Amino acid sequence: MPRETIYLRDKSGQELVKGTWKYARGYAPGQPNEGLVEQVEGSPARLADYDDSSWAVCDDLAERNSHGLSFMWYRIKITLPEEVNGH
Numbered sequence: 097m098p099r100e101t102i103y104l105r106d107k108s109g110q111e112l113v114k115g116t117w118k119y120a121r122g123y124a125p126g127q128p129n130e131g132l133v134e135q136v137e138g139s140p141a142r143l144a145d146y147d148d149s150s151w152a153v154c155d156d157l158a159e160r161n162s163h164g165l166s167f168m169w170y171r172i173k174i175t176l177p178e179e180v181n182g183h
Contacts, residue, residue: 098167099183100181104117104172107146112180113176114174114175116172116173117157117171117172118148118152118172119152119167119168119170119171120141120152120168122169123165124139124140124141125141125148125151125168125169126150139169141169150177151171155172164172
C-alpha cells in the first residue's frame with residue numbers, strides 16, 4: 097500500500113486537504129477559565145461535535161507558539177484527497 101505524508105503545518109499541505117487551522121484560548125474557550133485550579137474532568141472543546149465556528153483562523157502555526165504556561169486549542173478539519181503525489 098503506497099503511503100504519503102501530508103504536512104499540515106505547511107500551506108501546501110493544508111490546501112491539499114482543504115484544511116484551515118483554527119484556535120481558541122483557554123481550557124473551555126469562551127468561558128471564564130480558572131486554569132489548572134479549576135479541577136474539571138474535561139473540557140467540552142475536546143469533543144468532536146464541539147462548536148468551534150467562533151474560533152479564530154490560524155494562518156501560521158509558528159506564530160501561535162506560546163511562552164510560559166498557557167492553554168490553547170487547535171483544530172483542523174480535513175478532506176483526504178483520492179490521490180497524493182500520484183498515489
